[in-house]
Amino acid sequence: MQKFNGSMVADNVMGLITQLSKYKTELEGKIYHEIGRFEKSTGICSECGQHHVLTLKDRNFTCLACRTYQGRDLSAAKSIAKTGELDLIAAGIVARVNPISQQKSAIKTKVFELSELAVGSEKKVAA
Ligand SMILES: [Zn+2]
Known part of the structure; x- marks a missing residue:
C-alpha cells in the first residue's frame, strides 16, 4: 500500500521542477547540471567563501570574515551556482x-x- 506524506509530495514536486528545468535548458541548447545532494550551500558567504553555521530561523547573516550582510537563500543560491561552475570546469x-x-x-x-x-x-x- 502506498503511503503519502509531506516529504514524498515535496520530493515529487522537486522532481517535477528539475525535470522541467532540464527539458527547458536542453531545449535552449544549454547545459543542465545538478550539484551533489550533500554539497554544502547554506551559510557560505557569497563574497569571501567563509562558512557559517545557521539555524533554520536565521534568514540573514553578517559574514564573520568580511562583514557583508546577506540573505540566507540568495547566498546559498550563489554558492550552488559557483559549485556547479567549478564542477563543469573541473570536468573540462x-x-x-x-x-x-x-x-x-x-x-x-x-x-x-x-x-x-x-x-x-x-x-x-x-x-
Ligand atoms: Zn564574507
Whole structure:
C-alpha cells in the first residue's frame, strides 16, 4: 500500500521542477547540471567563501570574515551556482572566457563556453 506524506509530495514536486528545468535548458541548447545532494550551500558567504553555521530561523547573516550582510537563500543560491561552475570546469566541459567587449571594462559578467576538448574527445584521438 502506498503511503503519502509531506516529504514524498515535496520530493515529487522537486522532481517535477528539475525535470522541467532540464527539458527547458536542453531545449535552449544549454547545459543542465545538478550539484551533489550533500554539497554544502547554506551559510557560505557569497563574497569571501567563509562558512557559517545557521539555524533554520536565521534568514540573514553578517559574514564573520568580511562583514557583508546577506540573505540566507540568495547566498546559498550563489554558492550552488559557483559549485556547479567549478564542477563543469573541473570536468573540462566548460571554460571561463573573457569577451572582447568586456576586456577593458571594470564590470565583468561571467561567461562560459563549451570547452574545445569535449568529453570523450580524448578517446577519439587515441583510437
Ligand atoms: Zn564574507
